[in-house]
Amino acid sequence: MIITVASGKGGVGKTTVAVNLAIATGATIYDCDVEEPNANIFLKVNLQKIEDVFLMNPVFDLNKCTFCRECAEFCRYHAIAVLPSDILFFPELCSGCGGCKIVCKHDAIEEGKRKIGEIYHGKNEIEIYQGLLNIGEARATPVINQLKKHVDKKGIAILDAPPGNGCPAIETMHGSDFVILVTEPTPFGLHDLKIAVDIVRKFNIPFGVIINRYGIGDDSVEKYCNGEGIEILMKIPYSREIAELYSKGIPFVKEIKEWRKKFVELYEAIK
Amino acid sequence: MKQIVVASGKGGTGKTSIVASFASLTKAVFTDCDVDAPNLHLILKPEIIEKIPYEGMEVAEINEEECIKCGACQKACRFGAIENFMVTEEKCEGCGVCMLVCPVNAIEMKKRVNGYVHVANTRFGEFVYGLLIPGEEASGKLVALVRQKAKEIAERKDKNLIIIDAPAGIGCPVIASLSGTDLAVIIAEPTMAAIHDMERILEVAEHFKVKAVVCINKYDINEEMTKKIEEYCRERGIEIIGKIPFNRKFTEAMVKGKNIVEYDKELADLMKEIWKKVEDMISQK
Structure with a gap:
């Protein structure tokens, strides 16, 4: 069973819930x-790197290139700029889609790879897999995607999601x-919870809410949950x-x- | 024109509460770049004057009638976005490779609205914030649009300061919020998790050559950890511009839709001191 622990707002206790439940x-x-992994701060497992995460990147052969601009025109990320006798490539904009290589008629593009992150694994009383995005890299989803290939559906898998309601959070909960x-229980918590609820409903994933720091703030989160x-x-x-x-x-x-x-009891109720 | 970004790495350390309090202390154009979970508008209570639709990356659409189910698109898609000859929109990165390889032209790239940029007036002046439609992607580009709009307004209104409330994390929307700013105010918390995250966001600031200072929030929940932050910053020559105690009044103010400067006299004085330091740093540059 795959259980994702997510939240719209950051710092509300995802990792606390994930670690204690595990x-x-x-x-x-x-x-x-993978941008800010914290679970192992609580588990203190001796982690070993088991894999690197690569994105595919074009490598240009300037001897074959005719500077025809087809690759730059195809690239929707504006990662390639063609000059009269040179190519400028902006790796941080490249998604690794491979389209430039397909459109090149002159066989001037090879695929290289660029490391954007790492996958770690470790085990003591608890087993943990962790992704880590390299500093300065923008794309977290390929790291999450590769990390999730290790998920074992037969046991209980708890996925500690990143905060927010953007692509990394969605990539994490996909398939849970x-x-x-x-x-x-605060106005900020409620506002971001509503967005998160919209998303899990859109993907038809069964879900429930945990209210952390119960007693601070107001009762608007409870009223919202009861009403919905x-x-x-x-x-x-x-x-x-x-x-x-x-x-x-x-x-x-x-x-x-x-x-x-x-x-x-929480796990029994979810199961 | 100067730009200050307030970031933290870890979520929930108090970025938005602190940015909201700065709104009482300076004349600036404020922006919320946490476009998938924005909160600053809950305190600033904007009166929206312009809502600009934002079109992010296009999304592939397969025309079922024309599709011959050859599987070429599925094979070529690097993002696993096509399964059983159907596009999983959340996974589509809008690259257009599927359209390129389709032998019967059954695939089109469709434009769509991913979110909005709101331009608004508040009791503190101009405010620009982005809101991604739940489940949509490409938030970094929406952040860039929010910042561009804020810049236009600042120029038009003759304001020389933009203050940016950044999202948590270190990835795409954070980089889009932080790059090209004059100062990053990193909000730290004396917990092991927040210290780890602070170290990573400081590395990101260094990577993009943005000067960073640290403000420790809730410093008294673990004074030993606070000392660790202070040591870490001293060793690296990073200035600590303030220490804010844990105080329930921050949450009370939030519940009432106010910032702490409006809500509590004593904490207002502390925020003024912190803002003064930020202002000094910016004018030194």
Whole structure:
């Protein structure tokens, strides 16, 4: 079973939920927040790099090139500029679609590859896979895509999604059996939750909501969920103890035993 | 004209609350570049004067009647966006390779509206924000459009400052928010996760040659971690422009649709000191 833990707003507790749920159920974690992966800060597994992530990039053979501009005209990302006797290539704009090589009539384009990220794996009591986007690279989705190839559907797979409602979050939840949307009971939390709900509904993925830091803010998130018929799976109260454990990188199910049971019950309810 | 971006790497560290408070302290054009989960408008309460549709990348569309199900497009698509002779729109990157390889011209690239740029007036002045339609892609380009619009307005209104509320992360929309700015104010939090993320966003700022300073929010939830941030910054010559305590008044203000400068006198004084430092840094440049 694949469970994605997502949220519209950042910093509302996705990783907290993902890590605690994994520890309580023995699930494997896939940290799909490849821009800022945090799950292993709490798990402290010794990670090993298992793969590099490459994007295909054109390599131009200037001896064969006639500077006809067909490749530049085809490229919708404006990654190629053709000068009278040279080619300028902007790798950060290239999507790696391979179209330039197809349109080139002079066989002047080869495919090279450019490293944009890495995949890590490790295991102690919990198994974790993590993607990491290189600094300065814009495209997170190819890293997430490659990371997700390791997902084992037979066990319990928990995907820790990046924040926001953009392509990286959508790439993560694609193909999941269930999405947990984490939020906080504030106007910002509610606003971004509504966008996230629109998306999971559009993709027809069953979902429920967890309200973290319950007690701060107002009751508008609860009212919204009740009005929309959205199940509130769990409320995690705001507590100084939980916040301090978080700041030190300690999953709170390890210190506050009754929460382990609650996360097991959460999984039973989702299943 | 100067541009300041407020970023953090990690989400939820207080970027938007801090940007909203700056709105009370300076005359600038404000922008929200967190286009897939914008929040600044909830505090600034804009009166929209212009809503500009944004067309991102085109999306492939297969004409079922003309399709001969040869599979050439599926084979050529690097993004796995075509399955069973149908396009999964969220996966389509709009490259046009499928249209190129289709032997019977059954594929067209369709334009569509991915989001909007809103130009608005607020009680603090001009405000430009983007909003991506839920589930749409290419947010980096929408960010670029928001910034371009803000620049036009700043020029027209004779304002020499733009303040940008950036999204979380370090990828495409963050790079689009940060590149070419004069100063990045990085909002950190004294938690292990936020320190890790701060280090990565600082590297991104360095990569794009943007000067960065750090502001520590909720510094008193773990003073030991706060010291670690201070040490990290001192070693690298990164200035810390302020430390904000954890205070429920920030959430209370947000619930009331106000910024902290409007809501609490004591915290307003602290924000003024922080803003003063930002202003000094910008004028030094």
